[in-house]
Amino acid sequence: MSARLGLLLLLAWLVASPAAAGPNADLVFWQSIRAPGTVAEYRAYLDAFPNGTFAALARIRIQALTPAEPSNAAPVPVAPIASLPATAAPAAPREAAAQAILTVLQPQVRAIDRIPVDLDARPLSGGSNFRLVTVPAGTPDALDAETIDALGLPVGPKRLRLTLGPADHAGSNEVRLYEIPRYAAAFTIAARAKVEVAPAAAGSVVVASLVREARALGAVGFEAKYRDRSLRVDGQFLRLVSGTASADLADLLRGTWHDPTRYVILYLGHLGTPSASGSGPAEVACVLPAEDRRVLERIAALRPGSEVVVDGSGTTWGALRGDEAVLLDPCRLAS
Structure with a gap:
C-alpha cells in the first residue's frame, strides 16, 4: 500500500470519528498532511475540524492551490477623472x-x-x-x-x-x-x-499723487508747501469750463492775467473718480486765459482721457465753481 493511500485512509478515519483519536486529533490530522498538501486534504481537515487550530491556515492554502477561474464578464470601463462627480474626489483643503x-x-x-x-x-x-x-x-x-x-x-x-x-x-x-x-x-x-x-512725463507729478497729498496736508498746509513753487503736472483731460471772471474766482486768482475777464478752466484727473464735496480734491484745475487762440485750438482737440501736461504754481485747493480741486495759478499747457 502506498504512503499516499495510507494517508488518505487515516484522513477518512479521522473525519469519520475525530473523537476516537483523542484530544490531539486536530494536531495529528494537521501533521499527517505533508507539505505542500492538496486541496482535498485541506478540505478534509476542515470537514473534521471546521473550527480547528489550523482552520484559517487550511483555508489560505486551499485558496493558494485553487486556480483562478476566468471571468466571462466584460471589463467595467473606468471613467476618466474629469468625468467623476465632485463627491468622488477627496475633499480639498481650503487653500486649494x-x-x-x-x-x-x-x-x-x-x-x-x-x-x-x-x-x-x-x-x-x-x-x-x-x-x-x-x-x-x-x-x-x-x-x-x-x-x-x-x-x-x-x-x-x-x-x-x-x-x-x-x-x-x-x-x-x-x-x-x-x-x-x-x-x-x-x-x-x-x-x-x-x-x-509706463512712466509719467519727465519731471512731472501725476495728478493722483498730488491730490492725495493735498488731502493729507489740508488747504492751508498745501498752500504753505506749494505756493509759488513750479510744478509740472501729468493727468488725463476731464472737461472744460469757460466763463467770465467772478468775484469768487478773483479771490482765488492772483492777478497774473493782463485782463482776466474771460477764462477757461481745464480739469485734469483720472476718469472714474468724480469730485465729492467735503471729501477733498480729486482733480487739478488749470485756469487759462481765453484770449489766446493757439491755447483754445489745442484745448479744442482734447478728448476725455487724453494725456495733458501743464506747468503752473500751486495756489491752494478748494471749491472752484462747485468742484473740489487743486488750483494751479498761473498755469499753461506744456509745450
Whole structure:
C-alpha cells in the first residue's frame, strides 16, 4: 500500500470519528498532511475540524492551490477623472478649493490711468476685511494692517469689475487682494495679478499723487508747501469750463492775467473718480486765459482721457465753481 493511500485512509478515519483519536486529533490530522498538501486534504481537515487550530491556515492554502477561474464578464470601463462627480474626489483643503480670481483687464497702462480689474472673490465668503492694493513688484507679501488699510480699496466677497487708482510707481507693479481668513487674525494674500505702468512725463507729478497729498496736508498746509513753487503736472483731460471772471474766482486768482475777464478752466484727473464735496480734491484745475487762440485750438482737440501736461504754481485747493480741486495759478499747457 502506498504512503499516499495510507494517508488518505487515516484522513477518512479521522473525519469519520475525530473523537476516537483523542484530544490531539486536530494536531495529528494537521501533521499527517505533508507539505505542500492538496486541496482535498485541506478540505478534509476542515470537514473534521471546521473550527480547528489550523482552520484559517487550511483555508489560505486551499485558496493558494485553487486556480483562478476566468471571468466571462466584460471589463467595467473606468471613467476618466474629469468625468467623476465632485463627491468622488477627496475633499480639498481650503487653500486649494476656495481661491479668488483676480484679472487685470489692461496689463499695460499709463502712469495717469486707472487700473481696470475683474475680481471674483465669492469663494472667500468666510473671510473678512477684503482690500485691493497696488504695490511695486517685489514688495514683501506681509504688509502691516495700517498700510493695507491706507492703500487698499475695500471690496466684498463678490464678483466685481472696477478700476483702481493709478499706481504710484512706474514699471512692474502687482495688484493684490488681501483678506483676513476665517478664524485668523492677520491679513493674507488671496489673489494677485501683474500690471506694467509706463512712466509719467519727465519731471512731472501725476495728478493722483498730488491730490492725495493735498488731502493729507489740508488747504492751508498745501498752500504753505506749494505756493509759488513750479510744478509740472501729468493727468488725463476731464472737461472744460469757460466763463467770465467772478468775484469768487478773483479771490482765488492772483492777478497774473493782463485782463482776466474771460477764462477757461481745464480739469485734469483720472476718469472714474468724480469730485465729492467735503471729501477733498480729486482733480487739478488749470485756469487759462481765453484770449489766446493757439491755447483754445489745442484745448479744442482734447478728448476725455487724453494725456495733458501743464506747468503752473500751486495756489491752494478748494471749491472752484462747485468742484473740489487743486488750483494751479498761473498755469499753461506744456509745450
